[in-house]
């Protein structure tokens with residue numbers, strides 16, 4: 001952990017996604033004058049396009065889970081404190097079929113040992129919690145601490161709360177960091193220079209471009225992820241549902257006893273192995289369903305975010321097969337976005353020791369889950385305060401970030 005400022009009066013935050021918005025909010029609450037800069041608008045990036053899952057059940061033990069636990073607590077608080085963001089704190093339901101039974105007890109035992117409260121429910125209870133499930137669902141894991149929110153509304157609510165405390169939101173392209181005598185003293189933007197006591201780079205997938213211009217390597221892979229929205233349905237549910245193909249995407253799950261690709265992967269995943277799938281369905285306050293979420297690696301942050309044939313084929317094919325009740329619901333909208341993935345699956349939340357005044361909050365592959373906690377700890381570091389969790393896993397100077405690292409898993 002590096003804290004390299006003392007009582008900064010003015011902080012520029014670059015990028016108004018979930019990380020930048022929450023960092024700005026927590027800084028503003030401490031009396032800091034914040035300028036939040038985005039070249040588009042708040043929530044334009046991955047933060048306004050994601051599924052909104054606060055996914056505890058899939059977080060690997062260690063740094064991922066400790067940051068997710070902190071975030072989960074803070075989202076609960078923020079739901080009481082800022083404008084409505086459709087917070088649904090009713091847990092996640094991972095439904096499964098006969099084939100996956102060998103994996104389930106070991107998975108639950110492991111997660112409970114990791115401190116995550118969850119229970120196994122039978123098929124009837126699963127259908128009570130998620131009425132669209134078919135009769136051949138034999139049971140589900142109900143992970144009680146999971147929740148979901150409306151991602152765009154959350155960012156907008158966090159920014160609005162920061163603005164009420166004096167934060168200025170500026171639309172400008174940050175062209176480079178202003179580093180003088182080794183210290184970051186502001187940013188150069190398309191609209192002119194912005195001076196600051198500290199700069200936080202929370203530019204999501206675009207962070208590497210900005211840091212590399214300053215000679216600071218920042219290695220990430222880039223993922224295109226996709227979502228679809230249906231017309232409203234009459235049946236109501238408020239759990240964040242996942243299907244069994246999800247298990248394939250996480251390294252810590254693949255190491256569990258009973259794990260076998262053949263029991264968790266749908267045939268469509270086997271035919272299109274270059275597309276990962278986080279099989280998920282949730283319902284919005286207006287009754288619409290959100291379906292997701294395929295993952296493809298792309299060349300860079302400016303690859304097209306638009307949905308692909310393979311991505312939608314997997315989403316609709318796997319979900320339509322697992323949950324036949326979905327098959328004839330009209331699809332109203334599809335979209336995609338680009339998110340970064342670091343070689344070790346952990347974001348960077350740190351001050352850069354070689355450049356005092358510069359802080360990084362980036363490399364988030366599951367930034368909705370850990371957004372509030374990331375903003376909190378980054379604000380703590382900028383303020384020179386001790387964060388509530390061990391920050392060692394999130395330091396900038398680690399080989400996965402500064403040298404890059406090949407990875408075998410999509411997300412875990």
Ligand SMILES: Cc1cc2nc3c(=O)[nH]c(=O)nc-3n(C[C@H](O)[C@H](O)[C@H](O)COP(=O)(O)OP(=O)(O)OC[C@H]3O[C@@H](n4cnc5c(N)ncnc54)[C@H](O)[C@@H]3O)c2cc1C
Nearest residue numbers: 015017039045046047050051053174204337366367368369
């Ligand atoms: C379809 C999809 C589904 C997902 N589902 C989930 C999920 O359910 N749960 C979960 O935890 N995560 C999910 N994610 C991942 C999550 O969305 C991201 O991890 C998270 O949004 C990253 O937030 P961020 O603030 O770092 O970046 P972003 O939200 O991408 O924000 C970066 C901002 O920086 C701005 N910017 C960039 N460069 C500059 C510059 N030079 N000058 C000015 N502004 C700049 C951009 O305009 C953008 O607004 C999903 C992602 C996608 C795409």
